[in-house]
Amino acid sequence: MKNSTSIAIGGFDGMHIGHQKLFSALDKSSTIVVIETGYANLTPKKERENFSHFPILYLELDNIRHLSGEEFISFLRNKFPKLKKIVVGYDFHFGKDRRYSFCDLKTLFLKEDEDGVVEVIDEVTLHGDSVHSHKIRAKLQIGDIEGANAFLGHNYTIKGKVVSGQGIGKKELVATxxxxxxxxxxxxxxxxxxxxxxxxxxxxxxxxSFVGHRVTTDGSFAVESHILDGEVLCKERASISFVSFIRENQKFDSMAELKYAIKKDIATASKELKFLQL
Known part of the structure; x- marks a missing residue:
């Protein structure tokens, strides 16, 4: 990273198509600088590394939010001694109380190096709608998976460690x-x-896959996935990539009704996925 001549700065939660537009302005000797605000839940922690080939430097906002504009530039130059180019989005702000914009970034950076470049990427839109991480979160929370995935440029994916289920799935319903x-x-x-x-x-x-409270059985929250191409043994962890929404979570009057609904869900998923190249 010390040899990087260009950097892209931002929060980059989601690594969505707007972020990718920033990264396309980088060269081979580049680093992505992620400012961790504490709100990243689309690509938490180092999950961003799955969506870029550039090295990533993570900075905690609380460690740099007090800096003046000049101090912020000095901080970047200390991290990247060969820095010649900074790429940011049109809505980028930095420094104490977020008082500095990309205009100030240009002024301060070029003041020290008149050959330096600050490239500002314009707003990225899809079907006339601006792409932002908060809009992706909103789409996911209403079940608009296709809309969220379009903004992301990839399927929304969650990862986690395997935990014990209720124990009734394999016996009475389906293995998950x-x-x-x-x-x-x-x-x-x-x-x-x-x-x-x-x-x-x-x-x-x-x-x-099911996400939600098991309202028909014990009421507990669960994230569970049923594999369609045969039962597999999962030892430690799994990733679930969302393709589309099938139906709302609902309470059934009997296990027989729940089992019938699951059978329909499986048929729906099987029909849709057979058209995808896995």
């Missing part, structure tokens, strides 16, 4: 893999067409 993924934003409660990756396997299995 249950995970705990508290760091990720959960989409709207309901049933989804998904792709599930098991442990260290490279490929995803076609699946149907």
């Amino acid at each position: 893999i249950n995970i705990e993924a508290k760091e990720f934003l959960m989409p709207k409660e309901g049933v989804y067409v998904t792709l599930t990756r098991i442990d260290d396997e490279e490929h995803f299995h076609p699946s149907v």
Whole structure:
């Protein structure tokens, strides 16, 4: 990173198509600088590294938010002695009380190096709607998976460690893999067409997944996935990639009704996923 000549700065939660536009302005000797605000739940912690080949430097906002504009530039130059280019979005702000904009960044950076470049990426839109992480979160929370995925440029994916389920799935319903993924934003409660990756396997299995409270049985919150191409053993962790929303979470009057609904969910997911190249 010390040899990087260009950087892109931002929060980059989601690594969505707007963020990718910033990254496209970088060169081979570049670093992505992530400012951690504490709100990242689309790509928490180092999950961002799955969506870029550039090295990533993580900075805690609380450690730099007090800096003046000049101090912020000095901080960056100390981290990147060969820095020649900074790429930011049109809504980028920095420094104490976020008082500095990209205009100030240009002035301060070029003041020290007249050959330096500050490239500002304009607003990225899709179908006339501006792309932002908060809009992706809103789409997920209403079950608009296709809309969220379009903004992301990839399927929304959560990851977690395997946990024990109720113990009745395999016996009375269908076998499921249950995970705990508290760091990720959960989409709207309901049933989804998904792709599930098991442990260290490279490929995803076609699946149907449930997110929400088990209102028909014990009422507890669960994230569980049923693999469609045969039962598999998951030892430690799994990833669930959301493709589309099937139905709302609902309470059934009997296990027989629940089992019938699950059968329909499986048929729906199977029909949709057979058109995807897995």
